[in-house]
Amino acid sequence: MFGKRVIQTLVGSAMLSACLAASAQTAICYNCPPEWADWASQIKAIKDTTGITVPPDNKNSGQALAQMLAEKASPVADFAYLGVSFGIEARGKDLVSPYKPAHWNEVPAALKDADGYWTTIHSGTMGLMVNVDALKGKPVPRSWQDLQKPEYKGLVGYLDPASAFVGYVGAVAINQALGGTLDDFSPAIGFFRNLQKNQPIVPKQTSYARLISGEIPILLGYDFDAYRAKYKDHANVAFVIPTEGTVTVPYVVALAKNGPHPEQARKVLDFLLSDQGQAIWANAYLRPVRASAMSKQAESRFLPAADYARAKPVDYGKMAEAQRKFGERYLAEVR
Numbered sequence: 001m002f003g004k005r006v007i008q009t010l011v012g013s014a015m016l017s018a019c020l021a022a023s024a025q026t027a028i029c030y031n032c033p034p035e036w037a038d039w040a041s042q043i044k045a046i047k048d049t050t051g052i053t054v055p056p057d058n059k060n061s062g063q064a065l066a067q068m069l070a071e072k073a074s075p076v077a078d079f080a081y082l083g084v085s086f087g088i089e090a091r092g093k094d095l096v097s098p099y100k101p102a103h104w105n106e107v108p109a110a111l112k113d114a115d116g117y118w119t120t121i122h123s124g125t126m127g128l129m130v131n132v133d134a135l136k137g138k139p140v141p142r143s144w145q146d147l148q149k150p151e152y153k154g155l156v157g158y159l160d161p162a163s164a165f166v167g168y169v170g171a172v173a174i175n176q177a178l179g180g181t182l183d184d185f186s187p188a189i190g191f192f193r194n195l196q197k198n199q200p201i202v203p204k205q206t207s208y209a210r211l212i213s214g215e216i217p218i219l220l221g222y223d224f225d226a227y228r229a230k231y232k233d234h235a236n237v238a239f240v241i242p243t244e245g246t247v248t249v250p251y252v253v254a255l256a257k258n259g260p261h262p263e264q265a266r267k268v269l270d271f272l273l274s275d276q277g278q279a280i281w282a283n284a285y286l287r288p289v290r291a292s293a294m295s296k297q298a299e300s301r302f303l304p305a306a307d308y309a310r311a312k313p314v315d316y317g318k319m320a321e322a323q324r325k326f327g328e329r330y331l332a333e334v335r
Contacts, residue, residue, distance in 0.1 A: 027264040030064035038284030061165035078265035083165025085320035087118035087252040096254040120250035122286040124222035128240040134214030157201035157216035162327035177244035227285035
């Protein structure tokens, strides 16, 4: 009987060790949606190359930050993928730890925290993603102001700018294009209030599939999703950089403070900035932060440089500071 108990104990210990070993090869990401920015390919490559499993996660930046804050005393996430303003806010709320991944020195100074609390991995340019077929003969809009025309009633969508980073970027782009500043969002608030007459669709989550299906014919979003729709999914989707102008913004990764698997998370962040990781972004029609990873073939699928000249950078620190106040104003005056 004693021998049987010993065997049971040994078997139980072996099973526990196996579970712990499996757990050790996991890095929990907040906001790594497989349908966004081709995280599906990136997650697979991470597993194939490093052996580390990164479970997909469909939060947006705001939801990721909120959950990290709620779990601050007992963190669940190992790292987070965030719009830059949320990365800056995460540092301010003491939710992330400094880490400078491999190739960190190749990242331009303006695109990383000087102490390594967040690092850009790619950028995107805001514009109009248009499912041409779903317009059923209506002209492709060319400007922000076009979206307020009655002919586009029920056809325009944008992610909730009070929650999703891409939604906030759209608000910043519209605001600047219409003469506003990061100190004055009145032009954007006026725009969104007027747009309500056209009954816009305002989801909180990534809506790529709804664009492809035609459920949302015109969606405010990034160039990389439009190119993915056109070249990978072979949909009749056009990307438009509005005539009034737009913005280009970075997306960043940050190591969660006191996350359960810090060693694995560091390896994942190293991979994301590696030649292989950056090439995956480029092949998914994103601009990798390391320009050397962008092949000529990938570059050829982007709109001409003359169009991108209308896309401007912004003061990302100030953009982060303004985000909460804008969100409160949007909720009070628009929604």
